[in-house]
Amino acid sequence: MLANKASRQKPCHHCTHRPASVAPDHSTIHYEKSWLYRHCSSLVQGDRQSQKAGQLFSGLLAMNVVFLGSAFLSSMIFNHVAITLADVWILLSILKVLCLCWVVYYVLGTSRQPHAVLHRDAHAGPIWLRGSLLLFGAFSVLLNVFEIGYSVIHIQCKSQVQIVFPCIEILFVGTQALFLWHHCKDCIQVQHNLTRCGLMLTIATNLLLWLLAVTNDSIHEEIESQLRDVEQRLAGKSPLSHIPRNETILCTCPNTTACKVFQKGYILLYPFNTEFYLVCCSMLYVMWKNVGRRISHHHASHIKHKFKLQGVVFGPLLGAAAVMIGICVFMMYQIQATGSAPNREVFVMYYSYYIVLLPLMSAAAVIGTIIHALEKKDLDTVKNPTRSLDVILLMGAALGQIGMSYFSIVAIVATNPRDLLNSLILSYSVLLIFQHITQNVFIIDGLHRQPFAEAEESKEEWNHEAHNQRRVSVLELGQEIRRVSLSYIHTYSHLSWKRKALREISFFLVLCNIILWIMPTFGAHPVFENGLEKSFYGYSTWFAIVNFGLPLGVFYRMHSVGGLLEVYVTA
Numbered sequence: 190m191l192a193n194k195a196s197r198q199k200p201c202h203h204c205t206h207r208p209a210s211v212a213p214d215h216s217t218i219h220y221e222k223s224w225l226y227r228h229c230s231s232l233v234q235g236d237r238q239s240q241k242a243g244q245l246f247s248g249l250l251a252m253n254v255v256f257l258g259s260a261f262l263s264s265m266i267f268n269h270v271a272i273t274l275a276d277v278w279i280l281l282s283i284l285k286v287l288c289l290c291w292v293v294y295y296v297l298g299t300s301r302q303p304h305a306v307l308h309r310d311a312h313a314g315p316i317w318l319r320g321s322l323l324l325f326g327a328f329s330v331l332l333n334v335f336e337i338g339y340s341v342i343h344i345q346c347k348s349q350v351q352i353v354f355p356c357i358e359i360l361f362v363g364t365q366a367l368f369l370w371h372h373c374k375d376c377i378q379v380q381h382n383l384t385r386c387g388l389m390l391t392i393a394t395n396l397l398l399w400l401l402a403v404t405n406d407s408i409h410e411e412i413e414s415q416l417r418d419v420e421q422r423l424a425g426k427s428p429l430s431h432i433p434r435n436e437t438i439l440c441t442c443p444n445t446t447a448c449k450v451f452q453k454g455y456i457l458l459y460p461f462n463t464e465f466y467l468v469c470c471s472m473l474y475v476m477w478k479n480v481g482r483r484i485s486h487h488h489a490s491h492i493k494h495k496f497k498l499q500g501v502v503f504g505p506l507l508g509a510a511a512v513m514i515g516i517c518v519f520m521m522y523q524i525q526a527t528g529s530a531p532n533r534e535v536f537v538m539y540y541s542y543y544i545v546l547l548p549l550m551s552a553a554a555v556i557g558t559i560i561h562a563l564e565k566k567d568l569d570t571v572k573n574p575t576r577s578l579d580v581i582l583l584m585g586a587a588l589g590q591i592g593m594s595y596f597s598i599v600a601i602v603a604t605n606p607r608d609l610l611n612s613l614i615l616s617y618s619v620l621l622i623f624q625h626i627t628q629n630v631f632i633i634d635g636l637h638r639q640p641f642a643e644a645e646e647s648k649e650e651w652n653h654e655a656h657n658q659r660r661v662s663v664l665e666l667g668q669e670i671r672r673v674s675l676s677y678i679h680t681y682s683h684l685s686w687k688r689k690a691l692r693e694i695s696f697f698l699v700l701c702n703i704i705l706w707i708m709p710t711f712g713a714h715p716v717f718e719n720g721l722e723k724s725f726y727g728y729s730t731w732f733a734i735v736n737f738g739l740p741l742g743v744f745y746r747m748h749s750v751g752g753l754l755e756v757y758v759t760a
Contacts, residue, residue: 243385261280262404275350281394288361292365294387299380306376309484310374313475322465323370326362332462334359336451338451339451369473378481399463402459471578471748504696505696508700522535522538536718547621549701550627550698551620553694554694557631558631560687561635563687564638587741590625591625593716595622597615597618598615600725702750706746
């Protein structure tokens with residue numbers, strides 16, 4: 190009887206498991222073969238393929254334009270008889286006119302179509318980047334005004350193209366700055382291919398204008414440095430065979446106040462023009478990545494963090510001290526180094542300031558990275574083209590100073606590393622490499638962290654309460670000041686030590702990068718003026734290295750400030 194019972198239960202045991210294993214397979218196969226699933230998947234796949242094809246085609250367009258312009262620039266440098274500067278200006282003017290036509294069409298046509306801009310990327314075009322865009326754009330316009338005035342004074346030795354080109358440049362700079370200010374956050378949903386091609390054409394044009402600006406700056410600095418060498422050789426009664434034969438020297442500035450103002454203003458504002466083109470390229474690239482992008486509501490409704498100085502004490506104090514000392518060093522360097530024969534002490538002072546400041550910045554970045562590792566915060570894995578571009582720009586722009594530092598290290602080690610000035614330059618180069626690496630790690634790690642948000646509501650409630658409590662009595666003014674001071678101390682004390690440290694470190698690094706941006710931007714170039722690397726590598730080779738690395742270094746400092754500010758406000 191037990192055997193019969195077991196025999197009756199055994200088939201039932203198989204029967205209970207077979208339908209459970211067969212039914213899901215049957216339903217899954219039926220779902221995969223459904224027409225609706227195949228139709229929707231084919232639409233999604235087709236949309237992705239068309240997006241990739243549009244990006245590829247627009248990228249190829251930009252690559253060909255950049256190669257064509259680079260060929261013109263190289264021909265102008267190495268064979269200035271066949272290809273002149275006027276030919277390069279004509280090519281760039283044609284490209285700028287095409288870009289202006291597309292910008293006008295986008296503003297008046299594409300962006301005003303129904304459902305053209307359904308989403309806006311909140312991470313794209315932060316206020317510091319748009320503010321720097323307008324600032325550099327205004328300086329670029331003023332630069333071209335000075336160039337027009339300078340060319341008008343020298344109309345007898347300059348062509349008319351040198352007056353027409355700055356006029357087109359003013360129109361291009363102003364239109365592009367206003368366009369990016371209003372539309373840098375757009376995620377356009379119509380006319381994808383035309384928009385991508387227009388954006389890539391504008392990016393290529395800005396890259397060529399940046400290359401031309403670096404080349405012209407190189408020629409200008411080369412003439413100025415060679416004239417200084419000529420003065421030194423004349424003082425030492427050296428032969429005159431090293432005097433550069435260049436037509437620019439023949440076109441001398443007359444003894445008038447207007448000419449001196451135009452000349453000095455042009456030299457002073459020139460670095461801002463190169464920075465303007467780099468900023469435009471970065472913002473246009475984000476727009477290109479956002480073409481056809483759809484942002485979810487969860488991603489769009491993020492918390493907007495505001496910049497507040499509450500909770501930081503030591504970072505601003507140490508950073509302000511570094512800025513003030515840096516300004517004094519910079520002014521002393523400019524006064525002494527602009528003479529015909531810069532003395533040795535000014536270089537020792539300049540490099541000593543860097544040798545003291547760079548280890549402090551590296552130590553702060555290392556401590557901040559350790560604090561990030563100690564935090565138990567999730568990484569922000571949401572797709573963000575702006576953040577991806579920030580990482581690429583930080584890593585790419587750092588290569589300028591890092592490459593120059595390695596060239597300096599090789600030159601010093603191969604010559605006389607025991608000399609005082611050479612040992613300072615060697616220490617400066619090694620510390621600069623380490624500082625770039627540690628700061629990049631700290632910024633990139635901070636950009637990928639989830640921001641703090643738990644203290645925002647308490648702050649808003651306190652601000653609302655303080656706004657409603659009005660004091661009209663003079664006797665209670667002291668109590669009100671005391672209450673505000675206590676509230677600041679209360680806010681500072683309620684921050685966790687990790688958040689305090691991150692804010693202090695970020696603010697300190699912001700101020701340090703600002704002064705390290707100011708010094709090379711406004712003319713402090715000891716890497717070329719000390720003469721060590723120039724004599725080791727040769728004049729033309731080292732000048733090409735410097736004029737490629739210095740603009741990237743200046744751009745790196747400016748971009749680091751933006752990244753550090755974002756790390757600060759999200760802490």
